[in-house]
Amino acid sequence: MSYISKIGPSILSSDLSxxxxxxxxxxxxxxxxxxxxxxxxxxxxxxTFGHPMVECLRKSMGQDPFFDMHMMVSRPEQWVKPxxxxxxxxxxxHLEATTNPGxxxxxxxxxxxxxxxxxxxxxxxxxxxxxANQIDMALVMTVEPGFGGQKFMDDMMPKVCWLRTQxxxxxxxxDGGVGPDTIHKCAEAGANMxxxxxxxxxxxxxxxxxxxxxxxxxxxxxxxxxxx
Numbered sequence: 001m002s003y004i005s006k007i008g009p010s011i012l013s014s015d016l017s018x019x020x021x022x023x024x025x026x027x028x029x030x031x032x033x034x035x036x037x038x039x040x041x042x043x044x045x046x047x048t049f050g051h052p053m054v055e056c057l058r059k060s061m062g063q064d065p066f067f068d069m070h071m072m073v074s075r076p077e078q079w080v081k082p083x084x085x086x087x088x089x090x091x092x093x094h095l096e097a098t099t100n101p102g103x104x105x106x107x108x109x110x111x112x113x114x115x116x117x118x119x120x121x122x123x124x125x126x127x128x129x130x131x132a133n134q135i136d137m138a139l140v141m142t143v144e145p146g147f148g149g150q151k152f153m154d155d156m157m158p159k160v161c162w163l164r165t166q167x168x169x170x171x172x173x174x175d176g177g178v179g180p181d182t183i184h185k186c187a188e189a190g191a192n193m194x195x196x197x198x199x200x201x202x203x204x205x206x207x208x209x210x211x212x213x214x215x216x217x218x219x220x221x222x223x224x225x226x227x228x
Contacts, residue, residue, distance in 0.1 A: 005192055006033060014201045036067055036068065039146065040073040052086070080108055090113055092118050092173075105117075118138075172190060184216055
């Protein structure tokens with residue numbers, strides 16, 4: 001069992017007028033990585049930011065922070081090289097957005113980034129399974145992608161559970177409505193990479209929220225290893 005608890009604040013929930021300092025604040029509060037939501041207005045009905053902003057953040061923050069790019073775009077192949085050049089650490093594309101996942105995985109690897117594959121709530125986990133041994137991380141969306149502030153979907157937890165059983169050492173991320181009230185369900189199902197937006201970023205004490213999320217996940221991992 002080689003996975004550990006990692007907490008990644010979703011920076012889209014922060015004050016975008018001072019994004020650089022917000023990212024620094026999250027890292028100083030104990031974040032393990034930063035989750036950056038890229039939306040193109042086609043794959044999801046919203047537009048956020050692209051590789052120029054990632055490049056600026058990388059220049060201002062240095063090489064240390066791990067940037068997990070959640071690519072909610074209709075043509076993920078188009079942005080692999082620009083994101084790699086901008087300093088992205090991991091490129092997480094949606095399975096629904098490509099007809100050739102194998103080739104895209106290869107492209108991302110060759111560009112020097114880690115590979116993540118995301119699935120929407122309506123996509124079965126079995127569709128992701130053929131690629132699970134070729135990727136670094138699977139992202140199970142716990143809301144419909146595109147907008148923050150949605151209610152956490154409990155019924156996505158069996159997907160996480162199935163993935164953890166089938167692929168015991170895979171990094172499994174959950175994203176959408178995750179915070180102190182829902183973290184126990186995620187941790188018990190087997191998620192170890194936790195994306196949290198407003199619950200962390202808008203908290204009066206982000207450090208304690210990050211610590212709480214990490215503790216719950218770490219304890220679940222420890223329990224799972226003992227149960228085995």
